[in-house]
Amino acid sequence: xxxxxxxxxxxxxxxxxxxxxxxxxxxxxxxxxxxxxxxxxxxxxxxxxxxxxxxxxxxxxxxxxxxxxxxxxxxxxxxxxxxxxxxxxxxxxxxxxxxx
Amino acid sequence: xxxxxxxxxxxxxxxxxxxxxxxxxxxxxxxxxxxxxxxxxxxxxxxxxxxxxxxxxxxxxxxxxxxxxxxxxxxxxxxxxxxxxxxxxxxxxxxxxxxxxxxxxxxxxxxxxxxxxxxxxxxxxxxxxxxxxxxxxxxxxxxxxxxxxxxxxxxxxxxxxxxxxxxxxxxx
Amino acid sequence: xxxxxxxxxxxxxxxxxxxxxxxxxxxxxxxxxxxxxxxxxxxxxxxxxxxxxxxxxxxxxxxxxxxxxxxxxxxxxxxxxxxxxxxxxxxxxxxxxxxxxxxxxxxxxxxxxxxxxxxxxxxxxxxxxxxxxxxxxxxxxxxxxxxxxxxxxxxxxxxxxxxxxxxxxxxxxxxxxxxxxxxxxxxxxxxxxxxxxxxxxxxxxxxxxxxxxxxxxxxxxxxxxxxxxxxxxxxxxxxxxxxxxxxxxxxxxxxxxxxxxxxxxxxxxxxxxxxxxxxxxxxxxxxxxxxxxxxxxxxxxxxxxxxxxxxxxxxxxxxxxxxxxxxxxxxxxxxxxxxxxxxxxxxxxxxxxxxxxxxxxxxxxxxxxxxxxxxxxxxxxxxxxxxxxxxxxxxxxxxxxxxxxxxxxxxxxxxxxxxxxxxxxxxxxxxxxxxxxxxxxxxxxxxxxxxxxxxxxxxxxxxxxxxxxxxxxxxxxxxxxxxxxxxxxxxxxxxxxxxxxxxxxxxxxxxxxxxxxxxxxxxxxxxxxxxxxxxxxxxxxxxxxxxxxxxxxxxxxxxxxxxxxxxxxxxxxxxxxxxxxxxxxxxxxxxxxxxxxxxxxxxxxxxxxxxxxxxxxxxxxxxxxxxxxxxxxxxxxxxxxxxxxxxxxxxx
Numbered sequence: 001x002x003x004x005x006x007x008x009x010x011x012x013x014x015x016x017x018x019x020x021x022x023x024x025x026x027x028x029x030x031x032x033x034x035x036x037x038x039x040x041x042x043x044x045x046x047x048x049x050x051x052x053x054x055x056x057x058x059x060x061x062x063x064x065x066x067x068x069x070x071x072x073x074x075x076x077x078x079x080x081x082x083x084x085x086x087x088x089x090x091x092x093x094x095x096x097x098x099x100x
Numbered sequence: 101x102x103x104x105x106x107x108x109x110x111x112x113x114x115x116x117x118x119x120x121x122x123x124x125x126x127x128x129x130x131x132x133x134x135x136x137x138x139x140x141x142x143x144x145x146x147x148x149x150x151x152x153x154x155x156x157x158x159x160x161x162x163x164x165x166x167x168x169x170x171x172x173x174x175x176x177x178x179x180x181x182x183x184x185x186x187x188x189x190x191x192x193x194x195x196x197x198x199x200x201x202x203x204x205x206x207x208x209x210x211x212x213x214x215x216x217x218x219x220x221x222x223x224x225x226x227x228x229x230x231x232x233x234x235x236x237x238x239x240x241x242x243x244x245x246x247x248x249x250x251x252x253x254x255x256x257x258x259x260x261x262x263x264x265x266x267x268x269x270x271x272x
Numbered sequence: 273x274x275x276x277x278x279x280x281x282x283x284x285x286x287x288x289x290x291x292x293x294x295x296x297x298x299x300x301x302x303x304x305x306x307x308x309x310x311x312x313x314x315x316x317x318x319x320x321x322x323x324x325x326x327x328x329x330x331x332x333x334x335x336x337x338x339x340x341x342x343x344x345x346x347x348x349x350x351x352x353x354x355x356x357x358x359x360x361x362x363x364x365x366x367x368x369x370x371x372x373x374x375x376x377x378x379x380x381x382x383x384x385x386x387x388x389x390x391x392x393x394x395x396x397x398x399x400x401x402x403x404x405x406x407x408x409x410x411x412x413x414x415x416x417x418x419x420x421x422x423x424x425x426x427x428x429x430x431x432x433x434x435x436x437x438x439x440x441x442x443x444x445x446x447x448x449x450x451x452x453x454x455x456x457x458x459x460x461x462x463x464x465x466x467x468x469x470x471x472x473x474x475x476x477x478x479x480x481x482x483x484x485x486x487x488x489x490x491x492x493x494x495x496x497x498x499x500x501x502x503x504x505x506x507x508x509x510x511x512x513x514x515x516x517x518x519x520x521x522x523x524x525x526x527x528x529x530x531x532x533x534x535x536x537x538x539x540x541x542x543x544x545x546x547x548x549x550x551x552x553x554x555x556x557x558x559x560x561x562x563x564x565x566x567x568x569x570x571x572x573x574x575x576x577x578x579x580x581x582x583x584x585x586x587x588x589x590x591x592x593x594x595x596x597x598x599x600x601x602x603x604x605x606x607x608x609x610x611x612x613x614x615x616x617x618x619x620x621x622x623x624x625x626x627x628x629x630x631x632x633x634x635x636x637x638x639x640x641x642x643x644x645x646x647x648x649x650x651x652x653x654x655x656x657x658x659x660x661x662x663x664x665x666x667x668x669x670x671x672x673x674x675x676x677x678x679x680x681x682x683x684x685x686x687x688x689x690x691x692x693x694x695x696x697x698x699x700x701x702x703x704x705x706x707x708x709x710x711x712x713x714x715x716x717x718x719x720x721x722x723x724x725x726x727x728x729x730x731x732x733x734x735x736x737x738x739x740x741x742x743x744x745x746x747x748x749x750x751x752x753x754x755x756x757x758x759x760x761x762x763x764x765x766x767x768x769x770x771x772x773x774x775x776x777x778x779x780x781x782x783x784x785x786x787x788x789x790x791x792x793x794x795x796x797x798x799x800x801x802x803x804x805x806x807x808x809x810x811x812x813x814x815x816x817x818x819x820x821x822x823x824x825x826x827x828x829x830x831x832x833x834x835x836x837x838x839x840x841x842x843x844x845x846x847x848x849x850x851x852x853x854x855x856x857x858x859x860x861x862x863x864x865x866x867x868x869x870x871x872x873x874x875x876x877x878x879x880x881x882x883x884x885x886x887x888x889x890x891x892x893x894x895x896x897x898x899x900x901x902x903x904x905x906x907x908x909x910x911x912x913x914x915x916x917x918x919x920x921x922x923x924x
Contacts, residue, residue: 001102001104001105001219002104002105002108002219003216003219004214004219005210005211005214005215005216006108006112007145007149008210008214009207009210010112010115010116010145012203012206012207012210013116013203014115014116014119014138014142016199016200016202016203016206017116017119017120017123017199018119019199019202019911020123020195020196020199021122021123022907023191023195023199023904023907023908023911024123024191024192024195024196025123026186026904027128029128029170029173029174029177030122030123030128030131032170033122033131033132033135033170034122034123036135036162036166037119037122037135037138040138040139040142040162043142043154043158044142044145044146047146047149047151047154048149050149050151051149051150051151056232056233056236057236057240057241059151059153059154059233060233060236060237060240060241062151062154062157063154063157063237063248064241064244064245064248066157066158066161066162067248067251067252068248068251069162069166070161070165070166070252070255071251071252071254071255072255073166073169073170074169074255074256074258074259075255075258075259075262077169077170077173078258078259078262078263079262080173080177081173081176081177081263082262082263084177090177092903092904093187093188093902093904095903096900096901096902096903187902188900188902188904188905191904191905191908194908194912195908195911198908198911198912198915199911201915201919202911202914202915202918205915205918205919205922206918208922209918209921209922
């Protein structure tokens with residue numbers, strides 16, 4: 001009964017907020033968390049369309065997205081720990097070895 | 101104004117507010133907790149959309165496992181306060197402008213192209229029992245399912261290798 | 273021997289001189305001066321022998337043959353091959369070129385022996401003969417050509433040799449560069465003429481579809497009635513080429529400067545052969561010219577005007593070679609006027625006799641100059657202050673160098689047109705043709721003839737008569753036999769040359785008639801003959817009166833100067849033509865070239881190129897700042913791109 005566009009709009013807003021978060025914050029952990037927010041928004045879109053069409057495929061894909069997100073978080077946080085051990089900080093601006 | 105709409109609006113507001121709070125909070129632990137609130141709100145929205153299994157999976161996996169992992173690491177590294185010095189001066193304004201632009205354009209596109217014609221289907225709730233989802237997963241999406249297990253395996257090994265090597269050096 | 277095989281000997285006229293030049297190029301320096309000189313003279317001499325054989329063979333079949341030699345250009349319907357044309361006109365030219373050429377080569381052995389020592393570079397001896405043989409080869413290519421393209425190849429070849437030989441002493445001359453500048457001037461003036469000839473050839477190909485003489489001349493009447501303007505343009509552009517090569521108005525300015533080359537060069541190239549190429553071209557193309565009366569009139573007037581103009585300048589020159597140079601221009605004017613009138617035989621006759629006596633005069637002048645140098649050497653030892661070519665430094669040389677004096681006298685009298693020497697008959701024929709219907713031209717030519725007699729009389733009196741005006745002249749000594757023998761032979765030819773076309777026994781006319789078609793000659797007009805004889809005597813007599821009766825003393829001004837005043841100044845300064853050209857054409861062109869070189873090329877175009885480079889560097893510098901190493905800013909750029917694409921898609 002609720003128009004789809006509300007769900008899609010919410011997803012868009014969450015996605016945008018996550019994106020801004022990735023760009024604005026310098027704490028690497030907060031950046032990761034914003035990434036999770038973006039994943040979440042995508043999941044919302046999947047589920048809403050699964051509801052609209054009456055197919056369960058969307059939900060299956062959401063499962064896969066969650067798995068991928070989990071794996072990515074694990075590895076990413078392990079990397080963050082390693083970097084913290086060498087650099088002593090998780091400020092992402094300090095990791096600018098791309099230009100030396 | 102049906103009940104479903106009111107529920108949705110409340111949940112939506114909570115989700116967006118929690119997201120904003122996560123972005124703006126200076127304390128990393130608080131950010132993590134706000135994110136958990138966001139996940140729970142979205143999970144409830146899933147419930148209203150007739151996806152119970154996904155909703156609970158969201159709360160269990162996302163809020164329960166992933167965020168807990170986050171909190172572990174935050175505690176381990178110390179929720180430090182970063183220095184105020186911002187090396188990229190233009191970053192903040194431009195990012196905000198572009199973010200708003202993105203949101204605005206997407207909403208505009210949605211409104212003009214999609215419109216309010218599409219309505220969610222309440223009858224879908226009947227369809228979504230875990231049995232049906234499980235059957236789908238193991239029949240049509242069997243291959244991706246197996247692949248995800250490999251992804252998890254790879255992630256596990258990767259994490260162990262990454263952190264194990266470092267520990268050895270510390271000991272020496 | 274069969275005439276076919278004899279005719280097939282014709283490539284030898286070109287390749288014998290080529291062989292000579294190759295031998296001299298490779299071995300000339302090693303085996304000494306005599307070897308080089310003899311090789312070159314032998315090559316030219318054998319070429320002459322072949323020409324004689326061809327002439328004898330032509331007696332049997334006087335129509336002439338084309339002897340194909342090599343394929344050259346074959347594009348679609350355009351076919352230009354190297355074919356030799358053996359007919360009476362071309363063989364006549366071959367005889368003149370190789371005959372006079374051989375005599376000049378022999379003369380040069382002795383002359384250059386002295387000249388390279390006087391100028392300080394004995395090693396350059398063989399190079400001279402290489403160039404001379406190259407010239408003979410090119411001239412032969414020119415006269416034996418069967419189509420306009422091969423003629424042009426020879427045309428350009430002789431132009432090149434002229435440049436090389438004028439600038440033979442390239443490091444000498446005014447300010448150390450004068451000779452090189454003279455060579456350059458010759459080449460460029462010729463180039464302007466060549467442009468005319470090229471355009472004419474393009475037009476010929478366009479209208480006739482071929483460059484072969486046979487095809488073009490056969491189709492000429494048809495084209496004349498269909499496209500008369502085309503034929504007019506062709507003939508006029510050809511005339512431009514003729515004014516360049518044969519030194520007519522307005523492109524004659526290179527010939528006086530060309531006197532910077534050694535004297536045999538002046539004799540061979542700028543008197544006897546190269547400059548006659550233009551006359552030959554008009555004679556060969558007479559089939560075209562007779563169809564365009566307007567072009568004929570133009571040619572005639574160009575020749576007549578040049579004849580008079582150059583004669584006036586010759587009257588007031590002091591350099592012995594310059595007088596002869598302007599005399600050549602003037603006589604060429606006679607020839608061009610003749611072929612313009614349609615009296616082609618008369619023009620060719622004068623060409624032949626002029627080759628004899630002008631070569632004689634130049635070579636004798638060379639002998640005089642070297643005699644002066646010997647005298648100066650004896651007196652003061654290589655004194656460079658004395659100009660051995662200035663007639664004011666000479667005088668009374670008839671006692672010092674008698675052989676040279678007598679041959680010079682013969683040459684001078686022939687030039688004035690005194691009967692029964694060769695010049696009388698040839699010039700008289702031209703005047704006779706002019707008197708029949710072209711009265712204005714007749715008057716002009718008569719005036720020019722009067723001046724001719726006057727200036728050559730003046731020259732002879734100033735050089736040979738009176739008392740020696742400098743000690744160098746008093747001590748001048750005769751040239752060796754190898755120099756004087758060719759002079760004597762040429763003098764004999766100048767006396768007897770009239771025989772080839774005596775009125776009544778018109779051998780040349782009949783000979784050329786096979787190629788040029790039946791020509792109507794004026795016959796011997798007693799009135800005209802009497803007039804020309806009279807004015808010759810008048811000119812000589814006047815010269816004796818002014819210059820001979822009271823012999824000139826050193827440093828005295830020319831007696832004519834006071835009488836003519838302003839006119840004298842003009843004549844002495846060659847009517848300021850070179851200055852006018854510099855003002856009208858050369859200086860604006862130089863200014864334009866400088867402007868283009870500096871402002872446009874170095875300023876504009878170079879700076880544009882540099883600017884591009886600098887712009888790239890600047891852009892690179894600015895772009896480098898984008899890479900600051902911060903991942904966040906890279907992410908921001910990605911977002912910017914994303915928003916841009918999205919905007920585009922939304923707005924579409």
